[in-house]
Amino acid sequence: MRLVFAGTPAAAVPSLEVLLASRHEVAAVVTRPDAPAGRGRHMVAGPVAERAAEAGVEVLKPAKARDPEFLDRLRAIAPDCCPVVAYGALLPRAALDIPRHGWVNLHFSLLPAWRGAAPVQHAILHGDDITGAATFEIEEGLDTGPVYGVLTEPIRPADTTGDLLERLAHAGAKLLADTMDGIESGLLEPRPQPAEGVSHAPKLGPEDARVDWTAPATRVDRLVRACTPAPGAWTTFHGDRVKLGPVRPAAGASGLAPGELRVGKREVLVGTGTHPVALGDVRPQGKRPMSAVDWTRGLRRAEEDRLV
Template identity: 70%
Template sequence: MKLVFAGTPEVAVPALDALIASGRHEVAAVVTRPDAPAGRGRRLVASPVAERAAEAGIEVLKPARPRDPEFLARLAEIAPDCCPVVAYGALLPKAALDIPAHGWVNLHFSLLPAWRGAAPVQHAVMAGDEMTGASTFRIEEGLDTGPVFGVLTEQVRPTDTSGDLLTRLAFAGAGLLAATMDGIEDGTLRAEPQPADGVTMAPKITVDDACVDWTAPALRADRVVRGCTPAPGAWTVFRGERLKLIQLGLAPERTDLAPGDLAPAKNSVHVGTGSHAVELLWVQPQGKKPMKGADWARGVRIAPGERLG
């Protein structure tokens, strides 16, 4: 089939690579978000998908909005059979959805109808899910509501950050998306409606969502830190400044600390939660590099009675 691939971040690149390497399909163009400012100089930088497509000699389309007439005209001119999508990052209008004969097929990193929305992996980790996965589905005008072609499952490991889990899903999901394109082409794959039960939503995680509540149980604090790593980054407050939390360790044997209370030792620093303590394994103070929690504690010289939050 002739394909136009839509995607933007690094997590979409494995799927693009899988389609290029499949040998069965022609990736005629890619659609990605416009170049965005990045780095200290805030210079405009192409998305990872745009860079990979350019390397492969594939036409790159960067509409400011997918409803722009120029973009719709070029898409109709290319006349793709199907448009596979991974983390494109913009809502597609009906005028665009109607162009390919087999529609737009999204690779979504959850077991639909669970975790519909922008941040399924982060929400799965923060909710303590033991199992998640990826789904391919036909895009409709609703939010991740379309019929599903295929799924794969992936265990959520106890130490997984959202970054760890998303990396595994990106590579496994690339194979699922390529297989979905194969099945659509040869007519062996049929999309099935999503069940009405089990719907959960996964809106974008905000900076406020990433603030650790020390009155919550230790498991909740750990899940927030893992779910918000690498982005947007979990945090708390110490001496009026934000302290980024990169990794915690559970310390169920220690129940003597009130929520937020700090207990530094020679080679560790613990903080109280609503259940038992956690150890600050890795943190990042404002304007500094990540460091071990014990090194941070020695550097700031925590006084008796000082706390987080």
């Protein structure tokens, strides 16, 4: 089939790679416009745009998918199908109607669970044991379309969003390619999502990533892992923001109030609403990441000091 691939971040690159190597023709790539990045805030192309340019594939960067110039170019390319992975923008009906086999999205959850922008983060945050990926036909609703195929993936106890997303991105790439093959052959038909089990996964912002030390240790652990690498879990000490890497539950320790620090030679414990957790790497404001032990060596602490 003649394809136009839509995607933007690094998690979409494995799918683009697999499709470029497949028997299908990737005629063009649709991606979000360049965005400012780094300390200099220079405009930078996304990972999908960079990979497509390396492969010599036409790259389309509409400000909005309803732009007439973009829609005209898409009609001229005349794709049979448009596979999508984390494109990052809503598609209007005018765009959805152009490919004869529609737009097929690779979503990183077992639909109808965790519809929305942050399915991997929410699966970790809510303590799911199993997640997965699904390919489905895009409708105008939010991740509501009929499903072509699914795969499952266990969530490991120490998984961060980055860890889990990397595995799903590579496994999902094959699922997306297999879905394209099945659509081309006519042997694969999408099935409606069940009405039960619907949950939503809105984007997590910086305020969602602040650690509440009065919460149970399991909740603190899940929040930090869910927000790693982005938006980055954080707390404050003496009013300054401190970013946190994954913590380790320390069920054998006790006697610490929420946010209270206990500094040892090899670890730093923090009290929660249940048992303490051991801090991993931390990143004080304006500084590079370091171990929690190294961070505390440079602190002026009093007994009453807390992380808040």
